[in-house]
Amino acid sequence: MKKRRKNREVLKALFAPRGVAVIGSSWQSPLFLQVLNNLAASRGKSRVWPVILGPDRQMPPEIFANEIDLAILVIPVSETLPVLRRCDAAGVAAALLIQSPEGTSLQRADAYTGLREELTDLSIRVLGPNSAGLMLPGEKFNASVIPGTALTGSVAFLSQSGALCNAILDWSLREQIGFSAFASVGAMVDIGWGELLTWLGDHAATRSIIIYMESIGEARAFLSAARETTLSKPVIVIKAGRTETAARAMAAHSFHPAGDDAVLDAAFRRIGVLRVESIAELFYMAEVLSRQPLPSGNRLMILSNSGSAGVLAADSLTTRGGAPGHVPDETVAALRDRALVTGFVDLGEDADAGRYSEVLGVLQADADTDGTLVVYAPTIFTPAEDVADEVIRFAHSQQKPVLASWIGGNSVQKGTAMLERAGIPTFPYPDTAAKIFNYMWRYAYNLRALYETPALVDSEEKAGERRAFADELLQKELELGKEALSADAAARLLAAYGLDVSDEKPAGGQSYPCAMGSFVDAEFGPVLYFSATAQGPAPGSDRALALPPLNTTLARRMLEQTRFYQQMQAEGRVDLNKLEQTLVGFSRMLVELPRIHEVKLDPLFLHIGESGEARPQVAACQIRLFGKEIPDNRLPRPAIRPYPIQYVSEWRLRDGTPVLIRPIRPEDEPKFVVFHRHLSDQSVYFRYFHTIQLDQRIAHERLSRICFVDYDREMALVVETATGDEQDIIAVGRLIRAHGDDEAEFAILVADKYQRSGIGTELLRRLVAIGGREGLARITAKILPENSGMLQVCRKIGFDVRFNADEEVYDAVIAL
Incomplete structure (x- = not known):
């Protein structure tokens, strides 16, 4: 196996090459000509050499006398490998594979799998195949088949769909939105999200990264790179394939296995990546996060001169986990002749700019809130720009986010333009604005968890003794031909990791039947779950998923995703520390014993005594193993590296x-x-x-x-x-x-x-x-x-x- 080139060298060749060879099959190829035209029109620093393969599909050897570090292959996938070998032998660092799709999805999948395996013997690195190319507008580099060139901006856009790149670029030119980088990544048989995110994380011109994703690829590389990148700039993702049907379609389209979408959500929460639901929200959030501070909580004060618009915003806020800002009773009474305070602040249809200003000032002094949304619907009482002026003045005095929704068309254009110039994100619909605030506070909440790195804090002696006991136990079961542990063996194994296994219900108090367990995801490896109901974590049930390993803080954040936890906290009488510690011990077992395939602890009773302490007790357990035919180096590993x-x-x-x-x-x-x-x-x-x-x-x-x-x-x-x-x-x-x-x-x-x-x-x-x-x-x-x-x-x-x-x-x- 040949040593692969360093990522730094490869990505420099990919995004800032000194010399580019564009290799095609014919001068009549429209894709080949489009790449050449785009490179010429961008007028960058890279020198470009067009190459047409000869009748024997060979390249003229003299081409490599030039200083070429990037080869762009606009040829069928079936002809790619010999050309890559020739480029590799000549010292070319990177290749960009641009092709029109060939054959059925299954045939393309087979071809891409074969290409991925062959690349391990080459030092050249590859982006694609099925890429539409890439652009760096600020560096005047356009190596794509996409008509037109992106405007210069601070947002990097990565997409696994070439067709979507075409549409997004066309739309961005109309809306005058610019990009620091614009890339179609294709099927990702080699260079993946991890390398690209690392490069963009260091790219000074990039302030935020937005991604259209169909598959994760190498999960551990993605999570590691994304977690580091999100410390300095937002990473915002729309991931297609939320439903089972759509996931199967995406797997066929992207040529990667489809995992559980809920697992993806758990992974994104763990590393601070923001997931949105629409392409419009990708760009909304890139703008909002670059222009407004993050909220410290989920409370939003909504002011509106339209009752119906205010209700829509309040519904959108609360159905997605947000909460209305709290206004003290005395302040509600003081505002009674100017505004009605319910789930939002209704200023009335006759509100003028002065009323907006006065109520905003009172709420700034008295209300308990993490952000403000100001809604304006056109009326005869005050122009949109007068209200905008008051909102701008208010926003300049705030250390919290301020959003606006100016509803309408021509009559609100001037006010909208004033707000945008002042750095206040403005939305055409109030429910959209409230949804954006929910994204903001969840993103801020997840960012705070970035430093909660899991740590297996046992002494080496204790961990070693436990691991030796567990390995011996599993080995004995496998030697007996068992791939499912006996009840006794499962109980002893769980006890070694601090779990209480017993079917004897303690006297007194109250018991809640729950479930806990683990499974192996196709993309992320071992995953653990907690379900607030017995009989497992069916989709739609009150469940939470997490990637191991966990510490107690991460375990608590996992539990916070359930309605059960929120109910227990609302009652204010339940101590869930032992449940958190149980989850930590369970996650430790999954990390230390990769031979474990699946675990079901169902039911797991939470016994709550008079003191309010919840004590978990496993009443029934099943543990399945990977068989002896699977070698240790082929067993699934955690997507997040545990404490070494x-x-x-x-x-x-x-x-x-x-x-x-x-x-x-x-x-x-x-x-x-x-x-x-x-x-x-x-x-x-x-x-x-x-x-x-x-x-x-x-x-x-x-x-x-x-x-x-x-x-x-x-x-x-x-x-x-x-x-x-x-x-x-x-x-x-x-x-x-x-x-x-x-x-x-x-x-x-x-x-x-x-x-x-x-x-x-x-x-x-x-x-x-x-x-x-x-x-x-x-x-x-x-x-x-x-x-x-x-x-x-x-x-x-x-x-x-x-x-x-x-x-x-x-x-x-x-x-x-």
């Missing part, structure tokens, strides 16, 4: 003090506050190359990002004292992988009290070993000349250390 417990171990300082070295966790944030308080100015300067004040170093916004780690993209080890009731962090070392590359940069910071105790050497030794296990090719660092201690450690570990006169630092490099 394999990198946890004890160690001793030079003076014999025991410490624990382990990967970082989000829960470490309070310990890092203490850690930074014990760092000298010199230690901070050596690490960051400049002084950072303590209050900046311990700010929550900064530390939450430092403690949040996607272990597929970054590895950080902390050294923790292992004695006493409180464990303190005394050092941290990081490996930060370069995007789209197989190298990483290391950084180490040791508390002053513990310097020269061997910690730096041990951390760097472990980071180098981890880099090798994680597939890195080399590790680098830049070190100040004054930092003699770290220079000595690097030489000791085997780094090549050389002075960089241009930057006045030392470059340390080690090949793995």
Whole structure:
């Protein structure tokens, strides 16, 4: 198998090539000519060479004497592979496959599967097939078969449908909407969402990313890239195939397996991706999120001069989980002669701009709300632009989102234009505006969960003992030819992970029959569910799904998706902590035992005692396994990488003090506050190359990002004292992988009290070993000349250390 090219090199060749070879079968091909015409019309920096295959389907060898890093193949899929091999041998980094569909869906699926398998032997990387091409308007690059060129903007649009790209571009030109990137990704046999999102996440001209998606492809790569990207810019997706019938159609169209749509929703919530229901909402949300602050909750104050419009907005808000803003009784009484306050604020049809302004001012001072929607329907009492002027003045005083709905046509155009110029998103219908607010608060809620990375916090010894017991138990059952555990074996396995298995109902209190279990999704692998009713999680029932692993916060967020949880919270008397811990233990079992195929814990009773504590008890359990014929490396793996417990171990300082070295966790944030308080100015300067004040170093916004780690993209080890009731962090070392590359940069910071105790050497030794296990090719660092201690450690570990006169630092490099 040939080594694939680095993603960074490939994506640069794809989006900013120095030279492009456009390869076709005939000068009469309309697709071939359209690509050439678009490249010529865009007048970009890339040099272009047209190539027509000869009668023997060979290319003129002299073409590769030019500096070509992108090949655009406008030929049938059946002729693609020999051409790709020739391009690969000539050192071309990337290929864009543009074809008209051939044959039936089944025939195309077979052809694409064969192409995907053959590509593993080539270093060239491929976007497509069945792509309509791509554009970067700001860089004047149009390598597509789409008529016309997109305007320049800040939104990146990715689509698995070439036909939709045509329609969207045509519409955008009419509406004067611009794009930073515009790409048809096709069948994604090679380059997928993960690589594209990583590139767009680093793309300075892109402020938000919108996606028309038919399939996920490589789920783990998508989730990892999307979770990192959403930290800095919104990712908004419309995913076709919500119903079973539509999902089957999408699977045939996209040539990827269709998973459970509810699982996709759970995955998107977990990584902060916003899912919308229509193409219009893709663009609405891209605009709203770029122009308005996010709400801190779900309460929206609706003001309207039309009672019916206000009712429509209130219905749209509350049926999708939002709530009306709270207005105190005394404020309701004070407004009685100017407005009627019910589920919204009805200003009356005779409301003029002054009444809008006065009521907005009162509500700003007294109401408890997370955002405001102002609705205007044309009347003879006041022009639309006068009300718009008051709303603009109000919005400028707000730190919360302000939306508007100006209903009508010509009579509201001036007011609508004023609001849009002021950065206030304005919608033609009030129910649409309320729905957009619901998207906003749910998006903000999911973003807050991004830092809740799951952590398996057991000690390595405890986790190892449990895993050894579980492996032995499963192996014995498989050797007996069983792919379904006996009731006794299932009960013992569940008990090892903290689940209470018993059919004896405790006396007193109240019991609720529920269900819990797991299944394997075609796209996302293991999925766990909780159902507030027994007999399983049928679609439409009161159920919640989640991807393992979980911590208690993620378990609670999972439960919050059920009506049962909301009912329990409304009653204010039920403590669900033990249920959360049960979900965490169950998810841990799924992560540690990939041999598990399916679990049904049904019924699972929630016994609520007089204290209000809910105690889960499994009354019946079924556990099915994958058979021995499936090797370990073919078993489904979690779509989200769990806490890397394999990198946890004890160690001793030079003076014999025991410490624990382990990967970082989000829960470490309070310990890092203490850690930074014990760092000298010199230690901070050596690490960051400049002084950072303590209050900046311990700010929550900064530390939450430092403690949040996607272990597929970054590895950080902390050294923790292992004695006493409180464990303190005394050092941290990081490996930060370069995007789209197989190298990483290391950084180490040791508390002053513990310097020269061997910690730096041990951390760097472990980071180098981890880099090798994680597939890195080399590790680098830049070190100040004054930092003699770290220079000595690097030489000791085997780094090549050389002075960089241009930057006045030392470059340390080690090949793995």
